[in-house]
């Protein structure tokens with residue numbers, strides 16, 4: 001399988017190069033040239049399989065040029081062995097037609113572990129073959145960073161630098177990033193917000209001399225392998241509810257648009273997903289863009305769901321590429337408009353193509369707390385604020401089809417918001433119970449590309 005850039009001016013690559021490259025050299029994001037489809041019989045056969053077996057069957061066609069079947073099976077088994085639930089992604093019924101897909105049973109308690117644990121295994125296997133060393137730089141609003149650190153800490157041939165917005169992640173998220181003791185982990189608290197972190201990361205990829213010099217690799221959802229791993233749980237959840245013989249709707253708490261884009265891929269592979277709803281907090285650029293056709297970034301306002309405090313939603317570019325009939329020039333023009341004017345207008349045809357599948361809704365702060373409270377009262381489930389945003393939108397969008405909401409993080413990662421809503425402070429799992437006592441190690445940095453690049457060069461030369 002070949003992967004092409006959304007901006008049409010970078011070389012097409014196989015899976016391994018796509019994974020190790022991260023951002024395409026023309027600034028675009030890699031996507032499969034053709035999305036493979038699964039027959040109804042193959043989809044039906046996924047129902048009831050162990051998560052690892054379902055993952056193998058869904059992922060296999062995308063990576064066949066890079067890993068043998070037995071290698072892939074082995075790497076998938078290792079990726080999910082440390083998850084705290086035998087089903088990996090258990091589905092809970094909340095109401096007659098409402099379901100919650102729990103994606104927080106991985107080592108860092110957020111859905112990011114599904115992809116990051118697997119990409120950690122796949123990248124290590126590739127590095128063992130090539131004998132190379134790499135420098136991973138990641139941008140995080142809280143969860144990607146801790147998941148990446150967990151997946152790569154202590155590896156001899158990898159350094160991991162994580163840029164997070166200083167003062168804008170939860171204390172648990174921060175401590176997950178600043179307390180690992182391994183020398184190859186570098187937590188960097190940037191004076192700015194998540195969009196600044198992601199912009200500097202993309203700047204580093206677009207500086208080819210720097211990129212090649214440090215052998216830069218990316219583990220944000222810039223990296224196609226991240227999106228791919230997230231496709232799997234759409235299949236396991238929907239087949240549990242009767243797909244392919246039944247259509248399922250899904251609501252996805254959304255920021256960088258990677259998780260919901262994975263749902264779009266599952267649908268293109270043949271999974272009968274009806275509507276995919278992007279649920280945003282007050283930083284609702286995606287919701288506004290899907291409703292109006294104008295993508296217009298505004299200032300980021302801190303919220304109870306900090307991981308979704310995003311205005312430049314990276315994977316929206318992948319959805320646009322498809323909506324514009326895979327016209328890389330059109331996408332490049334839109335991204336140039338975004339860079340120069342902070343906004344772009346989606347053509348009527350592309351907007352119609354996007355909204356054929358995607359819907360959206362926004363939940364304000366008070367409604368987020370209210371939703372945490374009512375979910376507990378009505379179902380007995382304690383949910384994180386991101387999940388609450390999803391549940392709130394899901395209730396407004398509910399139709400005849402079963403509705404699955406993705407529970408993207410464990411409530412214990414956001415104990416202040418959950419306590420404010422319910423009076424209950426959710427405890428961390430016992431393996432993390434000393435998190436608040438561990439010493440922290442972090443470097444505060446300015447939003448300055450040159451200074452960041454120098455810091456990275458200095459650290460990796462030691």
Ligand SMILES: Cc1ncc(COP(=O)(O)O)c(C=O)c1O
Nearest residue numbers: 143254255256257258259307408
């Ligand atoms: C807990 C949580 N929920 C939702 C999201 C939004 O996911 P995405 O960025 O893939 O849209 C994030 C961040 O990615 C997150 O950490």
Ligand SMILES: N[C@@H](CCOP(=O)(O)O)C(=O)O
Nearest residue numbers: 140141142143144220221307
């Ligand atoms: N919400 C994310 C932001 C980065 O998203 P990614 O999926 O592109 O890695 C986070 O928690 O860091």
